Amino acid sequence: xxxxxxxxxxxxxxxxxxxxxxxxxxxxxxxxxxxxxxxxxxxxxxxxxxxxxxxxxxxxxxxxxxxxxxxxxxxxxxxxxxxxxxxxxxxxxxxxxxxxxxxxxxxxxxxxxxxxxxxxxxxxxxxxxxxxxxxxxxxxxxxxxxxxxxxxxxxxxxxxxxxxxxxxxxxxxxxxxxxxxxxxxxxxxxxxxxxxxxxxxxxxxxxxxxxxxxxxxxxxxxxxxxxxxxxxxxxxxxxxxxxxxxxxxxxxxxxxxxxxxxxxxxxxxxxxxxxxxxxxxxxxxxxxxxxxxxxxxxxxxxxxxxxxxxxxxxxxxxxxxxxxxxxxxxxxxxxxxxxxxxxxxxxxxxxxxxxxxx
Numbered sequence: 001x002x003x004x005x006x007x008x009x010x011x012x013x014x015x016x017x018x019x020x021x022x023x024x025x026x027x028x029x030x031x032x033x034x035x036x037x038x039x040x041x042x043x044x045x046x047x048x049x050x051x052x053x054x055x056x057x058x059x060x061x062x063x064x065x066x067x068x069x070x071x072x073x074x075x076x077x078x079x080x081x082x083x084x085x086x087x088x089x090x091x092x093x094x095x096x097x098x099x100x101x102x103x104x105x106x107x108x109x110x111x112x113x114x115x116x117x118x119x120x121x122x123x124x125x126x127x128x129x130x131x132x133x134x135x136x137x138x139x140x141x142x143x144x145x146x147x148x149x150x151x152x153x154x155x156x157x158x159x160x161x162x163x164x165x166x167x168x169x170x171x172x173x174x175x176x177x178x179x180x181x182x183x184x185x186x187x188x189x190x191x192x193x194x195x196x197x198x199x200x201x202x203x204x205x206x207x208x209x210x211x212x213x214x215x216x217x218x219x220x221x222x223x224x225x226x227x228x229x230x231x232x233x234x235x236x237x238x239x240x241x242x243x244x245x246x247x248x249x250x251x252x253x254x255x256x257x258x259x260x261x262x263x264x265x266x267x268x269x270x271x272x273x274x275x276x277x278x279x280x281x282x283x284x285x286x287x288x289x290x291x292x293x294x295x296x297x298x299x300x301x302x303x304x305x306x307x308x309x310x311x312x313x314x315x316x317x318x319x320x321x322x323x324x325x326x327x328x329x330x331x332x333x334x335x336x337x338x339x340x341x342x343x344x345x346x347x348x349x350x351x352x353x354x355x356x357x358x
Contacts, residue, residue, distance in 0.1 A: 002055055002058065003054065003055045003058045003059040003061060004055070004060050004061070005051065005055060005062075005063055005206075006060070006061070006062050006203075006206050006207060007063050007206040007207075008062060008063070008064050008065070008190050008203055008206075009065050009192075009194045009202075009249060010022075010067070010075050010191070011066075011067050011191070011194070012067055012191050012195070012247075012249035012252075013067055013137055013138060013141060013195050013249075013318075013322060014138075014141060014145075014194075014248075014249065014250055014251060014252040015138070015142040015143075015145030015146075015250060015251055015252070016142070016253070017138055017252070018134070018138070019191070019247070019249075020091055020191075021191060022086050022088075022093055024188070024189040025075075025084055025086075025188075026084060028084075028188050029077070029082050029083060029084035029101070030081070030082040030101060031081075031082070031084070031101050031103065032083075032084045032086070032097075033083070033084065033085045033103045033104075033105065033352070034088040034093070034094075034095050034104045035085060035086065035087050035088060035107065036087075036088055036089045036104060037087070037089055037107030037108050037110070038089070038107075038108065038111060038336045039090055039329075039333050039336060040333055040336045040337050041072065041333050041334070041337050042340055042345065043107070044066075044072040044073045044074070044087075047063075047073045047074070047076050047085060047087065048063075050076050050085050051063055051073070051076045051078075054076075054081075054083075059078050059079065059081065060078075060079040060080065061076060061079070062077040062078075063075075063076055064076070065203075067194040067195075068196060068197065068325060068326040069330065069333075074086070074087050075087065105348070105351075105352055107345070107348055109344065109348075110340050110344040110345045110348055111336070111340060115339040116339050119335045119339065122335055123332065123336070126331040126332045126335065127328075127332055129324070129328040129331075130325060130328035130329055133325035134325050136321040136325075137195075137322045137325055140314050140315075140317045140318035141195065141314075141315075144250070144315050144318060145251055147307055147310050147311040147314060148251070150307050151221045151222065151311065152221045153222065154222075154296075154300050154304050154307070155221055155222040155223055155294055155300070157300070158294050158295055158297065158300055159222075159224070160293040160294075160295070161224075161293075163292075163293045167290065167293070168228055171232075172231075172232065172235055176235060176236070176239060176241075176263075179241070179263075180240060181239060181240030181241060181262075182240060183240045184237075184240065185237035185238070185239065185240050185241045186237075186242045187233065187237060187242070187243050187245065188242070188243075188245070189244070190207070190244060190246045190247070191246065191249055192207075192246045192247065192248060192249055192256040192268075192274070193249035193256075193274065194249040194250075195249065195250060195318055195319065196319075196326075197322050197323035197326050198319075199273070199319060200250065200273035200274065202256075204257075204268065204274060204276060207246065207257070207259075208268075211259065211265065211266045211284075212264040212265070212284045213264060213266070213286070214267075214268070214278075214285050215265070215266070215267040215286050215287075215288045216267075216268065216270035216276050216277065216278065216285065216286065216288065217268065217269050217270055217271070217289075218287055218288070218291050219271065219289070219291040220271075220291055220294050220296075221271075223290055223291065223293070223294050224290060225271075225290065226248070226254045226256075226269075228267075229255045229256075229257065229258040229267055229269075230245075230255055232260075232267060233255075233258045233260075236258075236260045241260055241262050242260070242261055242262060243259070243260055244259040244260075244261065246258065246259065246268070256269045256274070267288065
């Protein structure tokens with residue numbers, strides 16, 4: 001019987017820079033394979049092959065997608081045996097536990113020097129453009145985050161915080177009841193989505209496909225959605241329950257979802273840019289409305305309208321820069337692919353699969 005695949009984004013373009021959680025996942029994994037080499041489409045194909053290898057053996061597998069290139073996979077996590085395969089060179093992560101849980105496989109020597117010399121100038125130009133457009137995109141997202149902060153200041157001034165706190169305490173009572181487990185609650189981390197040339201994208205449907213109870217938070221920016229979810233994760237861990245924090249793909253410090261696997265429960269931000277509502281026939285879907293505690297004055301509405309317009313313009317500019325970044329990324333990977341020796345690649349990857357069978 002085959003296993004299943006859950007999709008996440010491996011990294012995100014945020015207002016604070018490029019965010020990934022591979023170091024956190026390395027702590028989670030029992031065995032980590034550091035795949036080192038230039039960015040190539042061939043590397044993504046290898047990771048997909050590894051994922052399918054385990055799926056066919058009945059394992060549940062998590063695929064971590066590239067933020068910009070829709071079909072590119074940059075890491076695979078195999079649940080059950082807890083093995084992480086990550087194209088490590090891209091993220092400047094190095095093995096620190098060689099001889100125990102860390103394994104390294106390098107693909108740099110699969111590149112043919114003669115071919116590299118032919119495309120060297122093109123590569124240098126493309127990589128410079130890639131860095132330029134990435135930095136421009138992040139700068140615009142940083143501007144957008146600052147505007148969003150201004151938006152939050154307005155809504156926070158109109159909040160009934162006492163009423164929200166009472167609602168949250170009632171939620172905790174309903175979710176946790178008297179459950180306390182005789183173990184230490186573990187915490188893991190994933191990303192919900194990222195900005196792409198097509199707009200903000202997420203993998204909520206894939207992440208929550210097997211979860212019975214899905215609580216969808218509705219509320220304005222700055223009204224406590226992220227803090228609420230962090231509080232639920234803390235409560236779960238304090239009771240010995242595991243909790244998975246799923247981070248926002250635009251603001252690196254904000255939480256967009258919390259999953260409590262042992263309760264088959266999740267709660268997530270269901271407002272822009274990822275609006276979700278209960279699905280027909282899915283009985284565990286519910287709305288958790290905290291917007292009821294925010295009464296905006298006419299003056300506040302006017303202030304928000306101005307900020308909202310500026311925020312959307314900044315996001316549109318960031319999307320334009322991400323499109324140029326994507327084009328440069330595609331060129332870099334195509335050029336490196338053309339320099340790979342097929343025979344050396346087969347030789348280098350074969351032991352990896354042999355090792356998997358042991």
